[in-house]
Amino acid sequence: MFDHIDIAVSDLEASKRFYDLALGDGIPEPIPAHEWLEWGDFGITPVTDDHPLSQHLHIAFGAESREAVDAWWQRMVDAGYASDGEPGQRPQYSDSYYGAFLLDPDGNSVESVHKENSRPGQIDHMWLRTRDVAATRDFYETVAPIVGLQLVRDLPERVTFVTGRESFTFVLGDKPSANVHFAFAAPDTATVAAFHATAIKAGYRDNGPPGERPQYHPGYYGAFLLDPNGHNVEAVFHDRS
DSSP states (O other), X not given: OEXXXXXXXXXXXXXXXXXXXXXXXTSXXXXXXXXXXXXXXXXXXXXXXXXXXXXXXXXXEEOSSHHHHHHHHHHHHHTTOOEEEEEEEOXXXXXXXXXXXXXXXXXXXXXXXXXXXOOBTSEEEEEEEESOHHHHHHHHHHHHHHHTOEEEEEEXXXXXXXXXXXXXXXXXXXXOOBOEEEEEEOSSHHHHHHHHHHHHHTTOEEEEEXXXXXXXXXXXXXXXXXXXXXXXXXXXXXXXO
């Protein structure tokens, strides 16, 4: 499953106001962690030389009911945020799918969705654009057995993986998604090491070898790779003992 997803934003205060309003219902207050702000498994960080702006991302969060989706969209629109799709059924996705869409301050598409097995306030899915679906599929298939990904759709123009109850999809597009960080939960340090070693052996790019990162918290053990699109992909184990 996803451990966390982070994006870099151009204006931290503006994005904080957006996500406070978007994710405030039933979600703990954002936790300042170094330069990050976090709402559960989602976080934002300011743009720096090491964290370029995240763009062209779609991310969806679960809602407890259709009425909650309606209220979320209306609250955000009333606050002045731009709609990216009014509340309604989306039967092209599933019979129970009901969603609404907005644009965050950097133009990323953010959704509230209610459907079968929705988890209120939790990340439900991500969609990202890529210029090379096949290369992207090959990368995630390489690490899939290690971090528990399942390939559920494999088309020339789209590929989808499931991780736990969440999914992520890469679709063919001229404006690729950029600079997203997502981390997969690992059950132990050996899994983190295997994630990194397997990908490096297959020729993929290192972005940080396995090891502890106490700057995040004691017992944080992660390893980082760059996928073919330049996204920072991590496996992480949290040793709370």
